[in-house]
Amino acid sequence: MEDDQKNAPEKKEFERITVPGWVNFLIGGSAGMMSICIVQPADLVKTRMQLIGKQGGKKVSTSEVVKQIAKTEGIFGFYHGLSAALFRQATYTTGRMGCFNTLFDYHTRYYGSPIYPVRVAMGLIAGGVGAFIGTPADVALVRMTADGRLPPEKRRNYKNVFNALGRIIREEGFITLWSGATATITRAMVVNGVQLATYSQVRELLMPFLPNGMRLHVCSSIISGLVTATVSLPVDIIKTRVQTAGKGANQFQVLVNVIKNEGVMTLWSGFLPTYARMGPHTIFTFFFIEELKKLYNRLE
Template sequence: MGDKKGKMPAWVNFVIGGSSGMLAICVVQPADLMKTRMQLLGPERKSLVAVAGDILRTEGAGGFYKGLTAALFRQATYTTGRMGCFNSVSDYYKTNYGTPSFATKVGIGVVSGAVGAYVGTPAEVALIRMTADGRLPPEKRRNYRNVFNALARIVREEGLFTLWRGAGATVTRAMVVNGSQLAVYAQAREMLLTHMGEGISLHFVSSMISGLATSLASLPVDIVKTRVQNAEKGTSQLKVLTNVIRNEGVLTLWSGFIPTYCKIGPHTVLTFIFLEQLNKLYYTYVQNE
């Protein structure tokens, strides 16, 4: 993220990356919650409108933001890690080797995603459980008060390592997501720049293209990850995958595509817009010192 004003310190990349994700998730949390509910339906089939109607009827408007504290904590860990790593490594690469190729961008994104995902897995487990709680019968709900209550109860009731249940699936998904999202965004932005010029429109279109590619690539591993983490007992990714295909059909792996795209697209747009604005604030502060 260096420019003529001076190279941004690595730690600032992490802080700005995480802050951007946290601001963006406040807007798209309802879509993320509906995506999770649709992925846990199993053989049952419901439309996005039907799922939203169920939430409104049984939980009220506030139901769309159930698990928000976990979502924010996830962004504070996962997105801080992935965005900070990606931007810091990209800056290092540009300084020492020049502009990275598309393949190099993918590689940096994959590694950054893996690092961020492993750090963020406990928050991911809490988020999945909190957003899924409302669809369970009252007697089976966990009723976590917030993300910290969820983490404490998971450790106390199920053991410390349960916080990393599905870590393999989470890391796999993150590698796919970041390898596609960050690399496709950067490539689309680069190709469209001469036609559209710098500005919000360029960021928006590039982000929506990136979101489409990311949604298609990541949904199968996302569904497997969601079910592994919501399971009462530990299970493997392969077992979940084969059960889904055998019992529900291969197209189930893309269940919840619309809310996923509605979340990933705008989340990417907002994250990068917030990122640019926070970068400007940082450099304005540095210049005024």
């Protein structure tokens, strides 16, 4: 009997630090804000490429967009809209990460580690909750990052996220803060359903082969980011176009117009900066989450 136990393959359990529900929300938002400070330039380039589409029937490359921003706006041009990005993380990421981790911990405590379809469902719920809370910040972020590509006379020139939110309410009405909310929530549900479920599933599958640390985070994030970027980018592009179009824009009409006028592959324009943002953002977000959880446990 003892020999059988010695010869049996060692089962390595999925290591997960659990914390109180309210701490999940606080840690999720803090980790998102720390991460966005690193990846904001890639996010800005991605948004610009989605709005540009094609020029003269030709797709604009990532390097061309980067050169244009550096030339016309300088190095700090890559951080336009950072205040809105931080505010978005404080609302959207707080909601989505807090909700997902709370649901995950609850399921693990009472029913064991959830299977992949259940994780996807948790991600969908978390994404929807976070997106509804974060849509106003998302509208401000898209407008602020897009402002630099407009002619000077058409720029909104928001000073910061709070100035943007205030002017949107005064000039366009309170409801405008949720313009494109359906597209935003749809995109967030897709992103979170795929990203959070894939990351946690891949991390669990890789744990028998990699030690729990940075290498495990990186490998899990690379796979999760690739899958998420491929699945979510079309939804993200439609959301961006709807939010910048103003009142009356319909996401189905925007989708049809993009495919008709620019071609179906336009739905994946900006894939490289999207993946360049999503991979590192996932790496840093989950790394910061784990480290903040460890810090909380040490201080408790």
